[in-house]
Amino acid sequence: MVSCQKDTEAxxxxxxxxxxxxxxxxxxxxxxxxxxxxxxxGYLILASTNSNQVFVMKVSPRGEFIWSKTMSSxxxxxxxxxVKNQGNYYFxxxxxxxxxxxxxxxxxxDQIVEPxxxxxxxxxxxxFGYLNPDNYLxxxxxxxxxxxxxxxxxxxxxxWARGYDEFEEANSTLDDYLDSNTPEFxxxxxxxxxxxxxxxxxxxxMTMTYANxxxxxxxxxxxxxxxxxxxxxxxxxxxxxxNYTLGNQSFFANGTNLANNDSTYISQLDGELQPDRLxxxxxxxxxxxxxxxxxxxxxxxxVDGRIKLAFYSxxxxxxxxxxxxxxxxxxxxxxxxxxxxxxxxxLAKIIMGGVxxxxxxxxxxxxxxxxxx
Amino acid sequence: xxxxxxxxxxxxPVFNIQAQSTYDRLNKNPxxxxxxxxxxxxxxxxxxxxxxxxHSVIKPTNDLDEALYEKSYQxxxxxxxxxxxxxxxxFDQKFVVGTNLSINQVRFNYLQDLPADVNSxxxxxxxxxxxxxxxxxxxxxxxxxxxxxxxxxxxxxxxxAIIPFLQVGLNFSILMDAxxxxxxxxxxxxxxxxxxSFSENVDELLNPFxxxxxxxxxxxxxxxxxxxxxxxxxxxxxxxxxxxERRFANQNLIDNAYDVxxxxxxxxxxxxxxxxxxxxxxxxxxxxxxxx
Numbered sequence: 001m002v003s004c005q006k007d008t009e010a011x012x013x014x015x016x017x018x019x020x021x022x023x024x025x026x027x028x029x030x031x032x033x034x035x036x037x038x039x040x041x042g043y044l045i046l047a048s049t050n051s052n053q054v055f056v057m058k059v060s061p062r063g064e065f066i067w068s069k070t071m072s073s074x075x076x077x078x079x080x081x082x083v084k085n086q087g088n089y090y091f092x093x094x095x096x097x098x099x100x101x102x103x104x105x106x107x108x109x110d111q112i113v114e115p116x117x118x119x120x121x122x123x124x125x126x127x128f129g130y131l132n133p134d135n136y137l138x139x140x141x142x143x144x145x146x147x148x149x150x151x152x153x154x155x156x157x158x159x160w161a162r163g164y165d166e167f168e169e170a171n172s173t174l175d176d177y178l179d180s181n182t183p184e185f186x187x188x189x190x191x192x193x194x195x196x197x198x199x200x201x202x203x204x205x206m207t208m209t210y211a212n213x214x215x216x217x218x219x220x221x222x223x224x225x226x227x228x229x230x231x232x233x234x235x236x237x238x239x240x241x242x243n244y245t246l247g248n249q250s251f252f253a254n255g256t257n258l259a260n261n262d263s264t265y266i267s268q269l270d271g272e273l274q275p276d277r278l279x280x281x282x283x284x285x286x287x288x289x290x291x292x293x294x295x296x297x298x299x300x301x302x303v304d305g306r307i308k309l310a311f312y313s314x315x316x317x318x319x320x321x322x323x324x325x326x327x328x329x330x331x332x333x334x335x336x337x338x339x340x341x342x343x344x345x346x347l348a349k350i351i352m353g354g355v356x357x358x359x360x361x362x363x364x365x366x367x368x369x370x371x372x373x
Numbered sequence: 374x375x376x377x378x379x380x381x382x383x384x385x386p387v388f389n390i391q392a393q394s395t396y397d398r399l400n401k402n403p404x405x406x407x408x409x410x411x412x413x414x415x416x417x418x419x420x421x422x423x424x425x426x427x428h429s430v431i432k433p434t435n436d437l438d439e440a441l442y443e444k445s446y447q448x449x450x451x452x453x454x455x456x457x458x459x460x461x462x463x464f465d466q467k468f469v470v471g472t473n474l475s476i477n478q479v480r481f482n483y484l485q486d487l488p489a490d491v492n493s494x495x496x497x498x499x500x501x502x503x504x505x506x507x508x509x510x511x512x513x514x515x516x517x518x519x520x521x522x523x524x525x526x527x528x529x530x531x532x533x534a535i536i537p538f539l540q541v542g543l544n545f546s547i548l549m550d551a552x553x554x555x556x557x558x559x560x561x562x563x564x565x566x567x568x569x570s571f572s573e574n575v576d577e578l579l580n581p582f583x584x585x586x587x588x589x590x591x592x593x594x595x596x597x598x599x600x601x602x603x604x605x606x607x608x609x610x611x612x613x614x615x616x617x618e619r620r621f622a623n624q625n626l627i628d629n630a631y632d633v634x635x636x637x638x639x640x641x642x643x644x645x646x647x648x649x650x651x652x653x654x655x656x657x658x659x660x661x662x663x664x665x
Contacts, residue, residue: 016621020631023434024441026490030434057434065432065439327628328569352631353559353568355492359434 015343015365017063020350020358029357030055032334034080035347036089038108041340042066044082044089045347047359052076054093056106056113063361069113075102079185080335081129082106083136085154090116092128092138101125101140103156117156122148124171126185126200131213132193135159139187139198146170147200149187149215162215165203174201181206181226182280189213190234195260199229208232210260219259223266233285233296234258235314241296242269243283250277252285252298252310255317276302278332286336287314288344290370295320297336297344305330307348309364311372321372323364329353331360342366405655408463408663414473414602414647415456421640422446422481425613428620430631431487444483444635450499453478455643457506466519466665469512469538477504477546479639485632496630497556502579502614503549508587510542532595532664539590544608546583551575555630569629577622578615578634585610585638593649598662600649610638 021030029050036044041061049055054071075093082091089106093115100123105116124141131137136152146167151159167173177183183206187198195218196211206228210219221229223246230243242253244266253271277283283300294314302308306326313320325331325346335347348360424446431442457475464470479502487494516536557569591604615634616622626632651662 018430018621018627018633019432020430021432021434022438022442022487024438024488026492055434059432063432065434065436067436068434325628327625329629352487353492353494353557355559355561356487356489356494 015341016363016368018360018362019059019063019065020352020360021057021059021065022352022356022358030349030359031357032347032349032359033078034082034091035335035337035345035361036082036084037337037339037345038089039087040108042108043345043361044106044108045359045361046078046080046082046091048076048078050357054078054104054113057359058108058111059361063363067111069111071104071113071115075104075115077125078104079125079128081127083128083130085156090136090156092125094123094125099123099125101138103152119150119158122150122158122161124174127187127198129187129189131189131196135193137187137189137196137198139185139200141170141174141200143171146174147198147202147209149196149198149211151215160215162211164209164217167203177201181228183228184230184282186231188232188234190240190258191236195234195258197232197234197260199232210258219262219264221259221264221266221269227266229266230283231285233287235287241285241298242271243274243285243298243300244269244271245279248279250274250279250283250300252283254296254298254312255314274300276304276308278303278305281332282334284333284336286338286344288338288342288369290342290366290373299333299336299346301332307331307333307346309336309344309346311369321369323369323372325362325364326350339363344369405653405663406665407653408665409652410459410461410463410471410600410649411652412459412461412600412602412647412649413457414459414475414645415454416643416645418453418455418477418479418608418641418643420451420453420479420481421448422483422635422637423610423640424635424637426636428633428635429485430627430633431485441488442485444485444498446481446483451481453480453501455506455645459647459649461512461649463665467514467516469514470510471512472507472509475506475508476549477506478502479504479641481639491560491562493560495558495560496632497558498630498632499554499556500551500575501553502551504546504583505549506544506546508542508544510540510587512538512540514538514593534595536593537590538593538604539588540604540606541588542586544585544587544610546585548576548579548581548583551579553626555626555632557630571625571629573623573626575623575626575634578619580612580614580616583610583612583614583638585612589643591645598651600651602645602647602649604645604647606643606645608639608641608643610640612638614638 030047032047034046045057047055057068058066077094101119103117122140127139134154138150145163150161199208205224208221208229234240251271253269277300281301286297296312298310309323311321332349344364350360459473461471482499485496553575554572587608589606594601655661
């Protein structure tokens, strides 16, 4: 029959793309870490190589390769998030010699990636993020006291730093924990920086700590053994959505009151079981708005190696739509991000043919998301 | 002698009047001065792909490696078939206009590799598209111009038995069906295994209408009251066969073959043999066709 009608939605190339970035060097693999949308509509991807080097790549709004830089081997173990300040982009790495936290500046236009500032004495960075649009939070793991939270000002000077525990052999304890677990370290804030949260290893186990705007602890959600919170998104109405693992099972607690002044246990989150989630891989949430209706997107890696995007109404908290992404080769979600044109960009890791661990970046346009409902 | 002269003087005009009548009947009737033909034709084509803009799911992490991931269009296994009907109108001894209604099979394939010294992945993409072609063409036949009028002895004008011709035309194609098959092979330490194979209909990824031009030549042979034609044409598409707005529409191809179509048009060489049957006859009883 003559083919004149088409059932699928049409998209301009800028609205939808799918990219996998390969390197022909034998044995070269990548661990994607974060992605940020740049001012020109393109994307900046942060990754580490299998030799733990820092790799930064810029791609166009259509997902095409633009430029890349691999930093000197003197800098290792990049951590997200990528933050933006006055047209440039920043993230944190460690020095090879003593794991000192180093701020790295990315000048997109000039294609320059260079260390900008050493936070001497603040070692083993675990997470970096916004306190508010002008200030940042740095979570490190000091080798004598464990978790240290620092406020970084707009000019990247450190304003304050808080330690939390007496933590003997903090470094080796974290190393031992990482040998048998895959925890997620993160830091962030809500209510325009009035409330801070961070997730890291504390003496009793992985703990999500609440703090005030000076970093003073106000509450916590504790976990033991290999349990822990994987991700959180917060809203200004004092609620949050949590992905967490408990007893080797995965849960999603959507719209839970943020008990930032209480000390609770992870079991009290009372989330919904996610039986198809691979519990030792990332799970992330994101608030989006479609046609003036707010939704929560929960993304995780499924047991069959695909990425599941579950869309929940932010009003009713009911599951509204599901989208699976991925094929024969296993994929793992790393980051989901709303784009300026209300699409979704997903940064993922893909293992091609069982031999090549690569960075995948794809965009789902708004129209395709709307069609899911 | 007188009687003989008398007969010649009076009877010649009679014969002349009779010859004039045949002359008028056969040669001055405009209907007899053109010819229509219908026929069938079939043959093979050899197709080449001309990429306009390259697109790929697989991209480099270094600008020096960019060319590694371009599709490598192959020059083998690109032979398809073409067959259908033809209709022509000869309005002059040397000029013909015509059209064809043809099914045109376009086959092509490309390889895409994720290279490495020891562990590499390669994809083999085979395509089989079917188009319904409606070309219009203008044909010039190389033959001596002869008096198309029958001579006074009422003998048929002499038309060469073999006439070479050249032709040019516009081609309009409607997509009927597009199938694609993909095979993936993984090479590890010198051992190559095929680990994935599947086929997909890819109609939705292509423009339903395309156009192009063609030029070629051939010969027309007279076989009794019909004609055998042989022709060789070169076709050049000038519109993009890929639907740019649906490049990412086939999720299975993207997820498992990491494939999206380049923008491209086709070039092809085709060899055809046809039979032409004239539609206008001098005598329907004896099937004597008009030859001009």
